[in-house]
Amino acid sequence: xxxxxxxxxxxxxxxxxxxxxxxxxxxxxxxxxxxxxxxxxxxxxxxxxxxxxxxxxxxxxxxxxxxxxxxxxxxxxxxxxxxxxxxxxxxxxxxxxxxxxxx
Numbered sequence: 001x002x003x004x005x006x007x008x009x010x011x012x013x014x015x016x017x018x019x020x021x022x023x024x025x026x027x028x029x030x031x032x033x034x035x036x037x038x039x040x041x042x043x044x045x046x047x048x049x050x051x052x053x054x055x056x057x058x059x060x061x062x063x064x065x066x067x068x069x070x071x072x073x074x075x076x077x078x079x080x081x082x083x084x085x086x087x088x089x090x091x092x093x094x095x096x097x098x099x100x101x102x103x
Contacts, residue, residue: 026072033075037066050074 022043026033037044044066051057051068061067083091 024075026075031072032069033072035066035068035070039064039066 020038021036022038022041023036024033025035035043035047037047047057047066047068047070048059048062050070051059056071057074058069059066060069
């Protein structure tokens with residue numbers, strides 16, 4: 001058995017029927033990436049929203065799993081913000097003010 005066959009055999013034994021797997025595929029130099037997100041996920045809804053607003057986002061499948069093509073420049077990986085207690089308090093106050101000004 002070749003190495004490729006061993007790897008392929010292991011891959012085929014995985015449960016790919018699971019709908020909670022998210023994937024982003026692209027090759028260096030490509031302008032677009034293919035993304036897969038399960039329905040109900042935050043990114044599923046975000047990509048659907050992007051597709052409504054931008055013609056360069058193309059949805060290919062929209063059943064239980066969203067399959068779409070998006071520009072690579074839309075992909076961003078960032079760490080969450082770290083706020084001090086004072087910054088959190090000020091942000092909460094700003095939200096309260098904004099909510100009271102709406103009503």
